[in-house]
Amino acid sequence: MDLSLGTEYEAFRAEVTGFLAASWDKSRNRDPGAVAAFRATAIEQGYLYRSIPRAFGGSEQAADPLRARVIREAFACAGAPGELSGPGPSMLVPTLLARGTDWQKHQFIRRTLLGEIVWCQGYSEPNAGSDLASLRTRAAIEGGEWVINGQKVWTTDAHRADLMFVLARTDPAAPKHQGISYLLVAMKQPGITVRPLRQMTGGSEFNEVFLDDARTPLDWIVGQPGEGWSVSKSTLKFERDNLAGTDRIEQQFASLVSLARKAHRSGQPMIERDDVRQALAKIEAHVLAQKYASYRQTSMNLAGREPGLIDVLGKINGSNIARRIATLSQDLIGADGLAMPGERRHRGGDNETARAQSKWVNQIMGSLAMAIAGGTSNVQRGVIAERGLGLPRDADMRTS
Amino acid sequence: MNFLLSAEQEQFCGSVARFARDVSQSGRRRLAFDADTDFLPELWHDLMVLGVGRVLVPAEHDGVGLEMIDAALVIETLGGAATPVPLLGHLLATKAIALAGDAGQQAHWLPRLADGSVISTIAIEGPDITRWNLHGEAGQLTGTVKSVPAGHIADLIVVGLKDGRLALVENGPGMVATPIDDTDRTRRIADIQFTRAPLVPLPDVPGAAAALVDAALVLLAADAFGGANACLTMASTYAQQREQFGRPIGSFQGLKFQLADMAVDVEPARGLYWYAAHAYDHVPAERSRMAAAAKAHLCDVYMKAARTMIEVYGGIGYTWEFDAHLYFRRAMFDYAWLGTPAEHRDRQAALAAWSAA
Numbered sequence: 001m002d003l004s005l006g007t008e009y010e011a012f013r014a015e016v017t018g019f020l021a022a023s024w025d026k027s028r029n030r031d032p033g034a035v036a037a038f039r040a041t042a043i044e045q046g047y048l049y050r051s052i053p054r055a056f057g058g059s060e061q062a063a064d065p066l067r068a069r070v071i072r073e074a075f076a077c078a079g080a081p082g083e084l085s086g087p088g089p090s091m092l093v094p095t096l097l098a099r100g101t102d103w104q105k106h107q108f109i110r111r112t113l114l115g116e117i118v119w120c121q122g123y124s125e126p127n128a129g130s131d132l133a134s135l136r137t138r139a140a141i142e143g144g145e146w147v148i149n150g151q152k153v154w155t156t157d158a159h160r161a162d163l164m165f166v167l168a169r170t171d172p173a174a175p176k177h178q179g180i181s182y183l184l185v186a187m188k189q190p191g192i193t194v195r196p197l198r199q200m201t202g203g204s205e206f207n208e209v210f211l212d213d214a215r216t217p218l219d220w221i222v223g224q225p226g227e228g229w230s231v232s233k234s235t236l237k238f239e240r241d242n243l244a245g246t247d248r249i250e251q252q253f254a255s256l257v258s259l260a261r262k263a264h265r266s267g268q269p270m271i272e273r274d275d276v277r278q279a280l281a282k283i284e285a286h287v288l289a290q291k292y293a294s295y296r297q298t299s300m301n302l303a304g305r306e307p308g309l310i311d312v313l314g315k316i317n318g319s320n321i322a323r324r325i326a327t328l329s330q331d332l333i334g335a336d337g338l339a340m341p342g343e344r345r346h347r348g349g350d351n352e353t354a355r356a357q358s359k360w361v362n363q364i365m366g367s368l369a370m371a372i373a374g375g376t377s378n379v380q381r382g383v384i385a386e387r388g389l390g391l392p393r394d395a396d397m398r399t400s
Numbered sequence: 401m402n403f404l405l406s407a408e409q410e411q412f413c414g415s416v417a418r419f420a421r422d423v424s425q426s427g428r429r430r431l432a433f434d435a436d437t438d439f440l441p442e443l444w445h446d447l448m449v450l451g452v453g454r455v456l457v458p459a460e461h462d463g464v465g466l467e468m469i470d471a472a473l474v475i476e477t478l479g480g481a482a483t484p485v486p487l488l489g490h491l492l493a494t495k496a497i498a499l500a501g502d503a504g505q506q507a508h509w510l511p512r513l514a515d516g517s518v519i520s521t522i523a524i525e526g527p528d529i530t531r532w533n534l535h536g537e538a539g540q541l542t543g544t545v546k547s548v549p550a551g552h553i554a555d556l557i558v559v560g561l562k563d564g565r566l567a568l569v570e571n572g573p574g575m576v577a578t579p580i581d582d583t584d585r586t587r588r589i590a591d592i593q594f595t596r597a598p599l600v601p602l603p604d605v606p607g608a609a610a611a612l613v614d615a616a617l618v619l620l621a622a623d624a625f626g627g628a629n630a631c632l633t634m635a636s637t638y639a640q641q642r643e644q645f646g647r648p649i650g651s652f653q654g655l656k657f658q659l660a661d662m663a664v665d666v667e668p669a670r671g672l673y674w675y676a677a678h679a680y681d682h683v684p685a686e687r688s689r690m691a692a693a694a695k696a697h698l699c700d701v702y703m704k705a706a707r708t709m710i711e712v713y714g715g716i717g718y719t720w721e722f723d724a725h726l727y728f729r730r731a732m733f734d735y736a737w738l739g740t741p742a743e744h745r746d747r748q749a750a751l752a753a754w755s756a757a
Contacts, residue, residue, distance in 0.1 A: 001469065001678050002402045066401060261756055269756035274746075277754060281745035284752075285672060285697035288690075292671030295403040303404060309667045317664055384663050385656035389636040392651040 057110030088119035098234040122166035139168035158207040180228035326367040420481035432484035448516030461510035468680035472622035479626030484586040486550030489521025500608035524560035551590030564609035584733035621694035624702035631709035696744035
């Protein structure tokens with residue numbers, strides 16, 4: 001066992017840090033031109049979009065999760081713009097690389113990576129959530145193009161997206177997983193209406209999208225008609241870095257400890273209370289367990305071995321830890337949790353305290369989203385039981 | 401970065417696992433469990449042939465000089481099969497002498513501990529060294545230590561004294577070890593009464609007693625992981641075989657979710673115990689805190705997993721004849737011996753310097 005990165009990676013870190021010192025000026029992070037120019041240089045250097053061929057705007061590097069980690073840490077440290085996230089870069093691009101036509105790859109990938117095209121994901125529907133394959137949005141060919149009718153929901157970024165990748169039923173007679181197609185559709189057209197949904201936090205990150213005779217060209221389909229389900233499942237297993245999620249959990253736990261230091265009840269600092277210390281110690285053990293389990297998982301991937309159970313546990317474990325952190329933070333902020341995020345009535349006076357309390361109320365509610373988005377915790381439990389532990393599969397509940 | 405076992409470590413664990421499996425399948429585990437004493441000399445012999453006694457002994461004393469992670473892997477593997485061998489105390493006493501013994505003590509005892517011709521254990525009054533109260537005066541020891549693992553079997557006892565001093569007592573005149581009718585019959589304990597027992601102090605090596613306690617916590621966490629992981633495997637396997645209402649009970653969502661939650665408890669915990677074992681030798685600043693965190697967390701996980709496993713088995717799991725309860729018993733031992741999870745969370749918090757800014 002050796003938990004250090006080793007001299008090769010420390011040398012690489014020095015190289016990346018040197019590049020950032022020479023090429024990135026933090027004061028220009030609100031200048032879109034400077035940000036775009038920097039990203040282009042960073043791609044040229046091989047630091048961003050490492051899995052994407054140069055022909056499509058990536059930097060085409062050999063897979064190496066530890067290099068990816070060094071780059072991510074160095075960029076975060078310098079406040080430099082890294083890879084864009086969101087459904088376009090993280091879902092559509094890998095899908096096009098695996099299943100798209102040459103024309104589609106050239107048309108969409110580079111501009112998506114540079115943020116020139118913003119995508120939203122048209123999967124979930126009011127009656128197709130965990131059972132996504134029962135979706136009812138229909139697409140049919142009329143007058144030489146696809147005409148789409150239906151409703152999508154929980155569509156993040158739909159209000160600002162240029163394009164949507166949509167799962168629509170093109171063969172109603174086929175079994176439910178086989179009659180679906182994967183279409184690319186322009187958002188700015190008369191057949192599409194976007195209505196923002198307000199979340200329980202008060203914020204609005206996702207939307208309902210209504211498709212009424214929305215249209216898209218015949219060749220804006222990825223894969224063949226009827227292959228949409230498998231197209232939507234194509235992912236690239238490249239540099240899977242299981243450590244990124246762990247970093248976020250560690251930061252959250254550190255914030256929790258500092259909240260416990262600042263919070264007082266009856267004149268006593270909360271961090272000196274036995275019940276708070278016990279609760280912190282319990283949560284910390286879960287955080288450490290997840291951290292070092294992901295070190296092992298990463299090491300297994302590096303060695304070309306299957307990590308096993310831990311691969312299917314990460315999501316629910318992260319949700320559980322976020323819930324534990326949220327629950328303890330409620331005890332710590334007490335009645336200051338009565339005001340909504342953003343509400344300035346928070347007691348305690350200064351703006352910094354108000355902002356911190358607002359952040360915690362947001363985290364208390366937001367931790368619920370982790371247990372729902374991208375497959376609820378109960379869906380995860382089914383996956384763990386069937387794929388992880390080998391229990392009998394439920395044919396009616398196929399999720400992949 | 402490489403947080404993996406080496407090929408040698410995996411091979412060694414494989415041979416220990418074959419031994420442990422054979423002990424349970426051949427009925428010898430049950431024999432030890434039902435007998436008045438758990439000590440079967442031929443089991444000890446077979447275990448020592450594997451080289452398990454040599455792991456923590458330096459090469460110059462007939463050992464192989466490996467690290468705490470290697471000892472922990474052995475304990476995990478034996479714990480995974482609830483193997484009735486008095487190894488826990490033996491490895492800890494060995495570590496104590498390797499840490500603090502003088503050249504003569506090491507040369508005399510370590511080769512004998514390495515080949516198992518002398519069986520040893522530790523007698524300490526809990527995980528808090530400042531509360532150790534035994535006095536050794538004029539080469540003699542008087543007092544009582546409760547719940548000494550294999551205290552009635554061991555030839556050599558490493559005793560914890562006031563102020564964190566360590567000393568050796570050989571089983572003989574002045575020492576009475578009374579075996580207890582204990583909950584974990586695979587790792588029996590005894591209360592030891594010393595009455596002017598001849599005592600040989602180990603040199604006062606600063607930090608040796610604390611390191612001994614940390615080693616014990618890491619090994620308990622290792623046993624707890626091995627046991628909890630075995631509970632997960634046993635329950636999942638049974639859920640695939642046992643049929644009710646015309647189908648395997650593992651096809652019912654209630655059971656699936658229960659087992660999935662068990663997996664979410666157990667599998668990540670491996671990372672914490674590995675890191676605590678790794679930190680023991682490589683990250684001195686974190687050693688005690690990680691040992692406390694691992695003991696607290698893993699023993700909780702094991703207790704919960706053992707409970708769920710027996711629930712999954714149903715009535716058969718609650719019977720004396722069926723071996724499921726061996727794991728529950730071992731989980732109770734790991735949970736309680738050398739401090740409960742809450743006690744170690746107190747230590748984990750204190751060592752983190754969680755105090756008001």
